[in-house]
Amino acid sequence: MIRAAMSLGANQWQIFKRITFKAAFPSIISGMKTSLTLAFSGLVVAEMMGSDIGLGYIIVDSKNWFRVSDMFMAMFLIAAEYLVIYFLLSFLEKKLFKWKKTGISAVVENN
Template identity: 40%
Template sequence: MKYQVRRAVRTLSVALFLLGWQGASMVNARRQFLNPILFPSPLDMVRAAYAESAEGILWRDIAASLARIFQGFGIGALIAVPLGCATGYFRRLDDWVDPIVELFRPIPPLALLPLFIIWLGIGEVSKVLLIAFSTFFPIFLNTTEGVRSTDPLHVRAALSLGADRWQIFGNVIVRSALPNIIVGLRLGFALGFFVLVAAELIAADSGLGYRIQESRNFFLVDRMFVGAAVIGVLGFTFNLVLRRLEDLLLRWRTTIAQARG
């Protein structure tokens, strides 16, 4: 029941926001506080999105952006999760890896975009690897922290039952780190989407970021809003998928909480 109430409240908040936006746009169209072209309404955005969909532009841009983000995110996650687990578990490996990570972590990914373009060209590889670079750090750091924060009591319990080192690593430590890993994946995807759109604004001939830039050149503000809204919806959807995955993989947390309650 509580979940249904929360869901209704969230849906209502979005509906009220859109209604308020539509009303403000209608008032602005009459009073001319701003040029109406600069402040499109949600209905204007729907019409623009329909036009782009009918032309096939919107779907091509969504497909291009999703292909880049999933490739870059996948590469970053496939490197960050195993390396983070190993670094958090083996202290000697941490002594080697941590200085390198801390050296590169403060560098803004977009500062490396010109270098990636010089090295790899303006094509897909430079954007995909830049996304992989940006997603690596939040996933790696959260994974490492999750491994290190494993309750020693759980490890001792596994040892008392005869588990060897690798069984403890796979069945106790990695599972204990799953909440942190999923948080890292969520943060990594959000950062990767930010870098993707910024890269498409600068160096691309397709994608949502490119479409926003192209719409700006032709002063199509409603289409700029459509691009931004689609980015928000895609990011929200993927975050929701990861949260559902977290609930599915970590149902034991709910069981423990109910037992304690």
């Protein structure tokens, strides 16, 4: 596709924007979904270790003062934030890449 675009007179920016970036974007979205878990883990641990605010701090403070309901509320909010962002990325992926098959439909052919 790059050779075809070059033969039709496309410059480097057009090749990047219309071919290279569009080909890489599904992998970028998948990487964002994968790294979301690590980002949330790092965020919560950082808040637990050295912060005076945040959901991680609430979990540690609640544990120290035996406020179990506050601790579970903070854990629920962390899970809810993660799920909202994950489902937004999944929705974006489904809308932008309707051609991409996932799950069992990628393996089994429908007749």
